[in-house]
Structures are given as structure tokens and as C-alpha cells.
Amino acid sequence: MRPFKVIRPVNEKEAMEQVSEDNASYMAAGTDLLNRIKEHVASPDSVVDLKSLPGMNTIEVTDQGIWIGALVRLSAVSSHADVLSRFPAVCETIIHAATPQIRNMATVGGNLCQKPRCWYLRHEGYSCVKNGGTGCWARDGENEFHGIFDNQICSATQPSNLAPVFVAHEAVIEIASKDGVRELTADQFFIGPASDPLREVSLEEGEFVRRVMLPESTRAGSWAYEEAREKQSFDWAQASVTLLLDRGGRKGDHRVVLGAVSPAPLRRSDIEKKIDGSDDEIAEASGIAGAGATPLSENGYKIPMLKGLIGKAIRSARSRKEG
Ligand SMILES: Cc1cc2nc3c(=O)[nH]c(=O)nc-3n(C[C@H](O)[C@H](O)[C@H](O)COP(=O)(O)OP(=O)(O)OC[C@H]3O[C@@H](n4cnc5c(N)ncnc54)[C@H](O)[C@@H]3O)c2cc1C
Ligand code: SF4
Structure with missing residues (x-):
């Protein structure tokens, strides 16, 4: 080294x-x-x-929501009684991430800001648009684990398990910047290659994440997190679905956010609209999973995989609601 x-x-x-x-x-x-x-x-x-740095390693429960310091370990979040009872989908996504040993070390800020897992990007011999070069090796190369949406410039997917659930809960990301503190919602924080191929998050020079707030107003009536991965022991997801039903007690205020299929978490309001309690909601919602997808040579399997995960998530959230 x-x-x-x-x-x-x-x-x-x-x-x-x-x-x-x-x-x-x-x-x-x-x-x-x-x-x-x-x-x-x-x-x-x-x-x-x-x-x-002091003060970034605490979880603070307020009437407005739960503030989680950027240095809090993933395992401390998933085992926190208030996070578990108010934002259980967050805990579930963490339990699916990495290994117990890594979850005991890794921090929330590091999870959000980790670099993508594209094997070309993580090999010193390759230069591409994401590390300051040109072109994309995955486009005509090994792209089995790459994205199927928004993949024209770079198809590396956002690897953070927390990213989709934070988008679903409209988490507020508090950023320390030279001009003081600024806040972004999670969907503003995660960016795709069209905004800047060199970055996955909206941090400017010198900035860092201080803490994240899960707003009380987005607590879900029911929820589900489903993911598929190649290796069961530990692995990054090949595709994931985060589903929140009736957020903040507002009937029909659902969120469907897809993970591991695009450079930034992908909210799918078209699928949300199909989740209406009707007998055919699963067929209708999963039927449009692939809308807008542009699969590469080896990752078209992610479309049927997403269809299955969406169906599973709806069934799981509905059964949880019914107790
Ligand atoms: C075997 C293995 C399996 C894994 N599986 C998964 C998985 O399934 N799902 C998943 O989500 N992750 C997975 N991971 C990734 C793991 O979750 C991350 O490595 C971890 O979350 C990073 O946290 P860290 O505190 O160690 O960050 P670091 O390694 O310290 O930092 C990561 C990056 O973030 C930046 N950074 C760190 N903190 C901040 C901050 N507060 N503000 C701004 N920038 C910051 C650093 O500069 C660096 O670029 C896996 C990792 C391994 C090794
Ligand atoms: S997918 Fe992105 S990171 Fe991977 S080779 Fe292509 S441009 Fe580079």
C-alpha cells in the first residue's frame, strides 16, 4: 500500500x-x-x-424525527429501539448489507458516500469516464451486475443499501460546508452521471455529511424491503425494492424506490400509482417494472427479477399491515 x-x-x-x-x-x-x-x-x-470530530456519533430522537450522526455505525442504527419501532425499513436494509463485522465498523456517512462496485473502476488498469478518462468498459464488456436504467454514460449502480430507503423516507442530509451548514433531501443528494460522472453524491469540494434526519412525517403504515443477490452469505444486491405504504398516515402516499439498477436510487411513481389495494395491484405494479429500462448485453435478467421483487414486496407489506 x-x-x-x-x-x-x-x-x-x-x-x-x-x-x-x-x-x-x-x-x-x-x-x-x-x-x-x-x-x-x-x-x-x-x-x-x-x-x-466530536458530536457526529449520536442518535437523537426529536418530535420532528430521528437525527443520526454520520459516524454512527450501521449496527448501532439497526439495533436502536426508536429507529426500529419508527423506521423499521431502515433497519431491515442495514441487516441485508455486508457482514456483521463490517456493519459493526462501517458508518452511515461512509455507507452513503462509498464508491460504486464496478469491477473496471476498482481495477487499477482501467480508465473510464468515472475516473477522469473516457468511455465505459462495461458497456460492451462484463456488465452482469450493472444498471439497467440511466446507463448511457456509466452503468455502475449506487451500492449503498441505505440510499433507497433514505430516498423513500425523504431523509434530510445535513452537510458541513465552508459557508456553514446546508441540507439536501436524499433524492437531491444522490446524483447520476449526467450531473457529474465523477461524483455519486452532491458534495462540493471540502464538504462532508454531518448527520441525517428521518422525518416523523414519513413514517410508514406498512413497509417492505426485498433484494436479490448472487451470494447469500454476504453480497451487494443485484436489485432491490423498498416499499413504504401510507406514509405519515396519509392513505395512498406510497413510495417505491428501486436499488442496484441505476446510478442513483430510482423512485418509481408510476408503480406507486398501481398500488391501490385492488385485486390486480401486484400484476399491474410488477408488469411495468421494466418501463424505460435499457438493459446491456448481460443484465436483462434484472427486469424479471424486479417484477418478482415488486410482487414480493407488496405481498409482504400488505401482510405486515394486516398483522
Ligand atoms: C465484503 C463487503 C460487502 C459489502 N456489502 C455491502 C452491501 O451489501 N450493502 C452496502 O450498502 N454496503 C456494502 N458494503 C460496503 C460497506 O457498507 C461500506 O464499505 C461502508 O458502509 C463504508 O463506511 P465506512 O465508514 O467504512 O466508510 P469509509 O471507507 O471510511 O469511506 C467511504 C467513502 O466515503 C467518504 N466518507 C466517509 N464518511 C463521510 C462523510 N461523513 N462525509 C463525506 N464523505 C464521507 C470517504 O471519503 C470515502 O470515499 C460492503 C463492503 C464489503 C467490504
Ligand atoms: S460502468 Fe461506469 S465505472 Fe464502470 S467502466 Fe463504465 S463508466 Fe467506468
Whole structure:
């Protein structure tokens, strides 16, 4: 591994100044970043360790919602009594992520900001539009695990399990920036390659995620999270469906967000409209799963996979509602 300097800032201002130096990177638990450094895919001269900053490792329950610090470990979120009782879909997506050991280390901020798993991007020998080069190796290459929607520029998918459920709950992402603090909703935070092929999240130079708020007003009447993956022990999803029914007690305020099929989580309001309690809602909702898809040579299987997952999610959310 190429040597690098570790900087432990004492406050946010120092963290932002240090990371703005040439070739520096933020690090939380390092489960993604250190792998990329070991694989010579990332080679920062210095790493700014966010764990030395105070106040980012707590979960705060308020009347408006639950604030989760960016440095809170995934396992601490999924086992938190209030998150479990108010936002169970969030806990369920975490339980499906990685391994218990990684969930015990990995942080919420790092999960949201991890880099995509495209094997070309994670191999030092390949240059493409996503790392400052041109073209896309996956387009005519090995694209089995790549995206089927919005895949013209880059088909690497958003790897974070938290991303779709945060979009479904309209989570608020609080960002520390040089001008103070700014907030984005999760669907503004995750961006696709048309906005900027080099970034997956809407963070500007020097900015970092401080905390995330799950709004009370988006608590679901019922919910489901379904994913398919190649390996059952641990793996990233090949496709996932997050379904929230009757958010905030508002009948018909549903959310369907697809994961692992596009560069950013994909909300599907056309599918949401088909979930109406009718006898044929499953057939109607799953029947349009592939609308707008542009599958590549090896990933067309994701369309029938999504159809199955949507049906499973509706059945599961309906049965949960009925108790
Ligand atoms: C075997 C394996 C299986 C996995 N399976 C899954 C899975 O199924 N689902 C899933 O979601 N993930 C999966 N992961 C990925 C794992 O969840 C991430 O590696 C982890 O969440 C990253 O968190 P971290 O704190 O270690 O981040 P780090 O590695 O420290 O950082 C990751 C990136 O985020 C940036 N960053 C970190 N914190 C912040 C912040 N607060 N603000 C701005 N930028 C920040 C860093 O600069 C870096 O670029 C898997 C990982 C492994 C190794
Ligand atoms: S899918 Fe994206 S990251 Fe992978 S090779 Fe193509 S452009 Fe690069």
C-alpha cells in the first residue's frame, strides 16, 4: 500500500481545510476507502480522519424525527429501539448489507458516500469516464451486475443499501460546508452521471455529511424491503425494492424506490400509482417494472427479477399491515 499521512482534525473547519489540500480524502471507518487504497485505485497523500470530530456519533430522537450522526455505525442504527419501532425499513436494509463485522465498523456517512462496485473502476488498469478518462468498459464488456436504467454514460449502480430507503423516507442530509451548514433531501443528494460522472453524491469540494434526519412525517403504515443477490452469505444486491405504504398516515402516499439498477436510487411513481389495494395491484405494479429500462448485453435478467421483487414486496407489506 502506498504510504499516506493521517490527519486527525479537532474541528470541522480544520477538517475542511486539510481535505482541501492537494490529493486528500476523508475517511470514516475506512472499510471502503482503505480497500481502494490497497488496490491502488485511490492513492491519497493524506487521509483526514472524521472520527476525531466530536458530536457526529449520536442518535437523537426529536418530535420532528430521528437525527443520526454520520459516524454512527450501521449496527448501532439497526439495533436502536426508536429507529426500529419508527423506521423499521431502515433497519431491515442495514441487516441485508455486508457482514456483521463490517456493519459493526462501517458508518452511515461512509455507507452513503462509498464508491460504486464496478469491477473496471476498482481495477487499477482501467480508465473510464468515472475516473477522469473516457468511455465505459462495461458497456460492451462484463456488465452482469450493472444498471439497467440511466446507463448511457456509466452503468455502475449506487451500492449503498441505505440510499433507497433514505430516498423513500425523504431523509434530510445535513452537510458541513465552508459557508456553514446546508441540507439536501436524499433524492437531491444522490446524483447520476449526467450531473457529474465523477461524483455519486452532491458534495462540493471540502464538504462532508454531518448527520441525517428521518422525518416523523414519513413514517410508514406498512413497509417492505426485498433484494436479490448472487451470494447469500454476504453480497451487494443485484436489485432491490423498498416499499413504504401510507406514509405519515396519509392513505395512498406510497413510495417505491428501486436499488442496484441505476446510478442513483430510482423512485418509481408510476408503480406507486398501481398500488391501490385492488385485486390486480401486484400484476399491474410488477408488469411495468421494466418501463424505460435499457438493459446491456448481460443484465436483462434484472427486469424479471424486479417484477418478482415488486410482487414480493407488496405481498409482504400488505401482510405486515394486516398483522
Ligand atoms: C465484503 C463487503 C460487502 C459489502 N456489502 C455491502 C452491501 O451489501 N450493502 C452496502 O450498502 N454496503 C456494502 N458494503 C460496503 C460497506 O457498507 C461500506 O464499505 C461502508 O458502509 C463504508 O463506511 P465506512 O465508514 O467504512 O466508510 P469509509 O471507507 O471510511 O469511506 C467511504 C467513502 O466515503 C467518504 N466518507 C466517509 N464518511 C463521510 C462523510 N461523513 N462525509 C463525506 N464523505 C464521507 C470517504 O471519503 C470515502 O470515499 C460492503 C463492503 C464489503 C467490504
Ligand atoms: S460502468 Fe461506469 S465505472 Fe464502470 S467502466 Fe463504465 S463508466 Fe467506468
